[in-house]
Amino acid sequence: MNISLPDRTSAAAPRHSGGRVSLLALGTFAVGTDAFVVAGFLPRMADELGVSEAAAGYSVTVFAICYAVFSPLLATATATVPRRRLLVAALVVLGLANVGTALAPTFAILMATRVLAALGAAAYTPNAGAVASSLVSVERRGRALALVVSGLTVATAIGVPLGNLASRIMGWRTALGLVALLCLLVGVGLAVRLPRLASGTRTPLATRLGVLRNLDVQAILPVTVLGMAAAYTAYAYAIPAFDAVGVSPDATQWMLFLYGVGAVAGAQSSGKLTDRFGGTRVLITGYAVMTCTLAAFGSLSLAGIALPGLVGILAFTWGASSWCQTPPQQHRLIAAAPDEAPLVIALNSSGIYIGIALGTFIGGLAGSGNATWIFYSGAVIAVLAAIFLISTSRATANDRKGIR
The missing domain is CATH 1.20.1250.20 (MFS general substrate transporter like domains)
Structure with a gap:
C-alpha cells in the first residue's frame, strides 16, 4: 500500500488548503464510523436479521479482513488513477455500500455489502493521507497527516456513540443511511474543492x-x-x-x-x-x-x-x-x-x-x-x-x- 505523493512541491502547494484537508479528515471520520458503528446496534441488527449476536459481529470481521487484504491490491491497481477521481469514487462506493447494508433483507446480502464497503474504505484512507500531505507546504505536512488520521480516532470517540443514539431513535437502518449520506456529501465536497492532482506511478505488488x-x-x-x-x-x-x-x-x-x-x-x-x-x-x-x-x-x-x-x-x-x-x-x-x-x-x-x-x-x-x-x-x-x-x-x- 505504498502511496506515491502527487507531484507537487511545497512552493506549489496552496496557501489556504486547511479547508480541503479538513474535508479529507471528515472523509476518514465517515470511514471510521462506518467500520465500527455496528457495535452500537449489534443486538437490534442481529434480532431483525434472525442471526446470533456472534454471527452479526462477524460483519466487522469481514469488513476488517477485506480492508487488510484489498488495501495493497487496490494501491497497485489504482496507482495511475488521478487522486481526486479515486477519492471521490471511493466515497461513492462506500456510500452506496452503506445504502445496501441499510436495505439488506438478509444477513447474506448484508455481508456482501460490507465487503463492498471495505473496498471503498481501503481505497480512500491511505490516499486521503497522501493527498493531504501534498496540499500543504513541507513544514505543515505532519500536521496535515495527523488531522486526516484523527478522523478515524474521532469516529471512535463520537461516531459510534452517535450511531448508537441514532439507531435507538430512528432504527439501525436509518443510522447506516446517515453514514451513507455523510460519505456522499464528502465525496461531492471533494469533487468541488480538490484541485486536479497527478496520479502515482505503477509499482508491482x-x-x-x-x-x-x-x-x-x-x-x-x-x-x-x-x-x-x-x-x-x-x-x-x-x-x-x-x-x-x-x-x-x-x-x-x-x-x-x-x-x-x-x-x-x-x-x-x-x-x-x-x-x-x-x-x-x-x-x-x-x-x-x-x-x-x-x-x-x-x-x-x-x-x-x-x-x-x-x-x-x-x-x-x-x-x-x-x-x-x-x-x-x-x-x-x-x-x-x-x-x-x-x-x-x-x-x-x-x-x-x-x-x-x-x-x-x-x-x-x-x-x-x-x-x-x-x-x-x-x-x-x-x-x-x-x-x-x-x-x-x-x-x-x-x-x-x-x-x-
Whole structure:
C-alpha cells in the first residue's frame, strides 16, 4: 500500500488548503464510523436479521479482513488513477455500500455489502493521507497527516456513540443511511474543492511487499495484529459486554463515548511518550493497562457486580490502551525500514485491521457461551502481545548490533 505523493512541491502547494484537508479528515471520520458503528446496534441488527449476536459481529470481521487484504491490491491497481477521481469514487462506493447494508433483507446480502464497503474504505484512507500531505507546504505536512488520521480516532470517540443514539431513535437502518449520506456529501465536497492532482506511478505488488523480507519488520508487524486483536475481542459486542457488567443497553452509548475519549487521549499522548521513552516501553505499559482493564471487566462480570463509575473508568483505560499502540508501532517500523516508511506504515494499517478481524472472531467464539469470557480472552491475548513484544524487541536490537 505504498502511496506515491502527487507531484507537487511545497512552493506549489496552496496557501489556504486547511479547508480541503479538513474535508479529507471528515472523509476518514465517515470511514471510521462506518467500520465500527455496528457495535452500537449489534443486538437490534442481529434480532431483525434472525442471526446470533456472534454471527452479526462477524460483519466487522469481514469488513476488517477485506480492508487488510484489498488495501495493497487496490494501491497497485489504482496507482495511475488521478487522486481526486479515486477519492471521490471511493466515497461513492462506500456510500452506496452503506445504502445496501441499510436495505439488506438478509444477513447474506448484508455481508456482501460490507465487503463492498471495505473496498471503498481501503481505497480512500491511505490516499486521503497522501493527498493531504501534498496540499500543504513541507513544514505543515505532519500536521496535515495527523488531522486526516484523527478522523478515524474521532469516529471512535463520537461516531459510534452517535450511531448508537441514532439507531435507538430512528432504527439501525436509518443510522447506516446517515453514514451513507455523510460519505456522499464528502465525496461531492471533494469533487468541488480538490484541485486536479497527478496520479502515482505503477509499482508491482511484489516490489511493494518486498519490505516484508526485512527481519525486523517481520518481528514488529505481528505485535500490531496481536495488540489490536486483544483490544477488539469485546468492542464489536460492546452492548452485551457492557450489559454483563451492569450497564443497560440505553446507557452503553456513554460508555462508548468514554472509550472514545480514552482512545483520543491514548493516541495523542503515546506519540510524545514514544519520543521520550521509546516505542517498546510505551507498548509494554499499554498492554499492561489493557490486560488489567479487560481482566477487571471479566471479574466484574463473573461476580455479577454493578459499579457504573468503575466501569466508566475502565472504558476510558480500555480505549486509551487500545489506541496508544499505533504511534509507537509506526515509530518502530520506520526505524526498522527508514527507506520504506510509507509502505511499512501502510502495512501496519493492514495489520490493524487483521487484528480487529481476529479479535472480533475470537470474541464471537468466546462470547457465544458467556460474555465474561470475551473480556478474559482479550486479557490473555494482551499478555501474549506483551510477551511477543519483549522477546522480539530484544532479538531485533541484537540483530541491529550484529549479535546473533
